[in-house]
Amino acid sequence: MMASTKIGYFIFSYVAIGFPDIIILLGCLQGIVVSAVLFFHPKGIYATRLLSVLTLIFALACLNLYLLETDSGNHSLFIQVAWSVIPLLFVMPVGPLILFYIKALNDPDFRLTRKHLKHFYPLVIDLVPSFVMMMYWLSYAAVISKLDEASAGNFVYLWNKYADIPRWISTTGYTIMAMQLVRDRGAQIGYKSWARQFVYVFIAFEIIWLGHLIPYLIPGVSDWLLGVLGWYPVYIPMVFMVYWLGVNGLLTRQVVARSTSVKIDNTVVANVIEKLESAMVNDQLYLNPTLNVSELARHINQSSKVVSAVINQQLGKSYNEFVNQYRIEEVKKRLLSNTDSHLTISGIALECGFNSQATFQRVLKQMTGQAPTEFLSAKSR
Template sequence: MDLDYNWINLLILFGALQGLIFSIILLLNKKHPGAKFLGVFMFGLAYNGFETFNWSSHLSDHIIFFDLFPFVMIYTLGPSLYLYILSLLYPEKKLTPIRILTYYFPPIFQFVFRISVIVVYFLVRNKVLFDKAALESLDSVYYFYAEAFSIIVFLIYLYLSLKLFIRAHASYNISSVSKEVQQKIYKWIKALLFCMIVLGLAWPLTVSAPYFFDLSYNVHYYPIELILVIFIYWIGFVGYLRINMIFPLRSRFLHGSISTSMAKQWMIQLQSAMENDKLYLDPGLNRSKVAAYIGINPKIISVILNQHSRQNFNDFVNTYRVEEVCKKLLSTKNRHLTISGIALESGFNSQATFQRAFKNIKGISPKEYQTLKLKKIG
């Protein structure tokens, strides 16, 4: 069959190419966690565009790749949209890999199911299995639910995204950014969600169209594919400018100053983690562990301590360890322990670090401190 490169197919192809380029740019952006979710979202749209171009131009007669994995990448749209908006609204929240994979369960399930179908196909083809009916049954089940369920998954995540946005907008509080910046972020998310609502309405109408109208093969997909192409161009030209505006703000948020109110709030959490939960007793304590315990970005800890407490992380932790040592040096319960033993029990992992930290904080050596204090008590 001759290839069909009409203007609609070419427009879909060019849109898919732009979406692919833009998704790669976002996925390679390591400074801003939210960018990777938008990157996956754009990659899903780009893949869908290539998939559509493949069958609409009759290229599928020569290239079978897109026929092997239908209705897989389209499942990434909903989770990616939700995680991207979550990252913009709550930049201080750290998403663990397990949590991210949980959100991406639908596309992972689709991929595994499709791989299973392909494996069974090759087993039947090579006469390892002889039950062709099992293969046909698996394939039938996959195509029976895959398209309709992809819409349901997208609508569920769209609802969750809207709910997340409404709740955040009602509180008018995105951590450590000004009200002016908040409004710009809200405006960008609102525009993005509006486009997604349009897609959420057009998608089920597109899929149900053949049940109400007598249409030729797959022609009912063209309107929504053109909508997606326009959306890709909008993201690429208009949205990218807004994204560039927001992402540097995220960078300044992590590396620059933080509002006094938020700094105080996080400082209270840091102090509580040390004073009440005694995290400093862990000799291997680091920023990442404290950040995971509190639920904030590790870089935020450095910003708070450097700008609002005039301390780095190690000095902050060692202050609590030194105070712990001081208490134990004067306690009769610890007379059987050496000073080095007390230091190790208080969270220090080396004698040199302990001696240096103690003298910097107290101005004298641990032995001198113990002797002086015991004399006053005696």
């Protein structure tokens, strides 16, 4: 016990940690642990994995600030090089991750694919400082330094300062899009109250960030702001967000979009089921890859709430399961008839209403227990 006390005293006195720095450090450690738990949670859904990445980004940002405020990154040349070269601050992916997390709650079949990569291209803005410092250290090691440390450090400082403008705009823009999705009455979001809180908390955080960012960008005010308050007004709320995200993320388990119990007259139920079957079998609405509950409800002249309740409670399925069963049957029918022999099975799936090859493969596996290649092999026998 004495040994651990002495070690703890040595660490805290060596780096001269203040109380806010302790909070930031605990937020970092907590975020890393929570991120790992969320990512590997056996009952987690895809959405929780996106949330784990978001939490890890916040944890690394807290670590970056801790190293900066306590000057811990300059205690040895090795730590100094590692800290300046290994990127810890990733802000540009935050906005897309917020939006895609809400989309994953809305659609259990949602997955990030190549078409989503363009949303993460601006990540290069976050990587520029590390690249500049890497060039500096390489030239330093080769003793051909054309870029002195002061110039490199000043460039990184100014880059990060003004890069906060597109960072804030990106994060806020994507959060607004996520809020619009949450407010969409046709959206089938699991834990909708949590999704609404999630978006509103990020809006509040972005307002706090903006309140700090504006004076930070004003010459003459910036140095005073950082000297008096530092980045604590932004990062202390972030620490509490890490804890809040972790707790709620762990509570968000396997989500299937189901309506709350709604009492509907048996006659209405029978009528809605009949119209739903007609919309699928006769009108083939499932061929529309963007079909949602609100569009389906308008087609049969019913409210989204009633349609969701009938599908969930009477048919015992989620909206996606209900529509995808018709799409799978259509794929089977076209494969057996050989009318689309010029198309691949993925091409046929896209024509049958699936919005991506990955979604089709996953749904086919869930409903038939077979991958596309296995299904084709069984068909050819």
